[in-house]
Amino acid sequence: MSDSSPGVADLLGVLAYAELTAFLRLAEDAARLAPTLTDRAALGDLAAAEYAHFRLLRDRLASLGADPEEAMAPFTGPLDAWHEQTAPGDWLEALVKAYVGTGIALDFYREAAAHVDEETRRLVEEVLADEGRSQFAVERVTVAIKEDPKLSGRLALWARRMVGEALSQGQHVAAVRPELAALLVSAEEEDIARMFAKLTEAHGRRMEALGLTPGP
């Protein structure tokens, strides 16, 4: 890791494993839960895009002289734990997870973009260009809630649980990888809280887009 700041391998490593595992989990959800072949292909499409992101990140790690496997290793525990705690039970939960999960990841890329070298920033921008891909999930969930408004409460709780687990795993990672935390914020305690607040706010906007009313 020649001229890059010390947290860059961590940053690329956590994003790489997040993409690899998102790819595999979305594919699994598509195979297991999609009610039609069109739905299966739509979630598959999102999964394949995550894989393309993984490759960009892996190649960037390699070109920086880092071992991708080593760079990902510290983050497999928290990310696997998140996926296990948020395994969707049905197709609508899978859609909400796809939208919320990729949304949180993109927020994270956006935060990261400000703190990395030019080359890595181009990669981040390439990933962010895929932002519209999970829009089909919003459309499907909105239609389902219109047909059965009772779904709204259950899915809102589901989404809140997901973001709660994400913040808790995120704090965990920040504690054990201070270089990564330092890269994402400007080293001041308040900034971590502010970043989490921003992520929570962005999550709120996604909940509105899904038509999920904030619970009590």
Added chain:
Amino acid sequence: MSDSSPGVADLLGVLAYAELTAFLRLAEDAARLAPTLTDRAALGDLAAAEYAHFRLLRDRLASLGADPEEAMAPFTGPLDAWHEQTAPGDWLEALVKAYVGTGIALDFYREAAAHVDEETRRLVEEVLADEGRSQFAVERVTVAIKEDPKLSGRLALWARRMVGEALSQGQHVAAVRPELAALLVSAEEEDIARMFAKLTEAHGRRMEALGLTPGP
């Protein structure tokens, strides 16, 4: 399906669903069975390539005026059944399945290439260009057998079961979709037998490449 022969939608449909489901199953095997992140990424790479093939096939169906979902529907039963009967129990079985399964699929593309229109043939060639992708599986399996020669018998049986199930599902499909069978062979009874013989022969070559000795 304007100027194409009547079986082309069937052909593209069966290949499309085969690719979609291969993508999802390989991703699942990668998530579930890969012993290292590098292995997981390698199988993920193969899975993502299957997804790219699926998109080519789906787009070709759409450009022919066919509904991809309708074209795939007759084949979901046999292909899902094949995957259920051949769910790998460990990483080596997953590798053998990836190599044998994509090999059978490519044989099928090769047979098909002779019988389709120019545009569809170009698509088939694009898919066939990916032939080398499962080579990593051969390398991994060969190394494992060198380390523990006892594995050879078990994996050879496993491969034989897979090809047996594939032939049985294939005959099933040929019986219910005579247009598809007619497209692949020149309508004569012997030709179906000959095609199956060719596929079995190609399978034998793959077994040799894996270092799996033919059983008694």
